[in-house]
Amino acid sequence: MQRGIGTSNVKHASTRARTDRRNVKSLRSQWLLALAAAFAVTSSAALAQPQPAREDRAQLAADQSALAREAAQLEHDQTTLKADSMAGKMAAESKDDLKVYEDIQAINGENEAVANDLPGSGQMSSDMAALQREERQLDADRIVLKANTRDGRMAAVSADGDRVYNDRLAIEAQKNRIATDRTKVAVDENR
Numbered sequence: 074m075q076r077g078i079g080t081s082n083v084k085h086a087s088t089r090a091r092t093d094r095r096n097v098k099s100l101r102s103q104w105l106l107a108l109a110a111a112f113a114v115t116s117s118a119a120l121a122q123p124q125p126a127r128e129d130r131a132q133l134a135a136d137q138s139a140l141a142r143e144a145a146q147l148e149h150d151q152t153t154l155k156a157d158s159m160a161g162k163m164a165a166e167s168k169d170d171l172k173v174y175e176d177i178q179a180i181n182g183e184n185e186a187v188a189n190d191l192p193g194s195g196q197m198s199s200d201m202a203a204l205q206r207e208e209r210q211l212d213a214d215r216i217v218l219k220a221n222t223r224d225g226r227m228a229a230v231s232a233d234g235d236r237v238y239n240d241r242l243a244i245e246a247q248k249n250r251i252a253t254d255r256t257k258v259a260v261d262e263n264r
Contacts, residue, residue: 124261125257125261126258126261126262126264129254129257129258129261130258132254132257133251133254133255133257133258136247136250136251136254137251139247140244140247140248140251143240143243143244143247144244146240146243147237147240147241147244150233150236150237150240151237153233153236154231154233154234154236154237157231157233158233166231167218167221167228167230167231167234168228169214169217169218169221169222169228170218170231172214172217172218173211173214173215173218176207176210176211176214177211179207179210180204180207180208180211183200183203183204183207184204186200186203187200187201187204
């Protein structure tokens with residue numbers, strides 16, 4: 074017997090249609106789940122990001138606290154400079170000051186050597202020549218010290234003075250950052 078062509082195809086067609094509908098429903102639900110997950114991730118990421126105004130206020134507060142730290146460091150370094158200067162410590166002396174100090178010490182040593190020499194001796198002549206060399210060196214070092222001080226060169230600044238100078242630069246930089254932050258906060262508040 075021959076089966077009817079229409080009957081067998083109809084049975085398969087209805088089964089195929091049911092399977093296709095199930096697949097479409099399954100795909101549709103999977104697509105909706107993926108879409109919902111994407112929205113959930115995007116909206117939570119958007120909520121997690123701080124607003125620019127909040128960021129700018131936080132940066133302003135951080136810069137103000139950094140300014141306070143820099144001011145405290147400046148005060149400490151100025152106190153150290155003053156104490157070292159009064160105690161005669163070398164940290165309060167610049168490289169040029171140190172050269173002048175060493176020249177004065179060398180001159181004092183040569184003066185003692187000349188005083189202990191016999192008059193007219195060869196040793197006294199040698200010590201007098203050394204004394205004159207030390208005095209010329211002292212004059213040259215004093216000229217360099219004055220020139221460096223006048224020109225603001227760092228060789229004329231002590232280690233303590235250099236720290237105070239750098240602290241002042243840091244404070245000025247912090248003040249500039251705070252001014253920028255205040256401007257950003259004002260712009261954010263006007264939005």
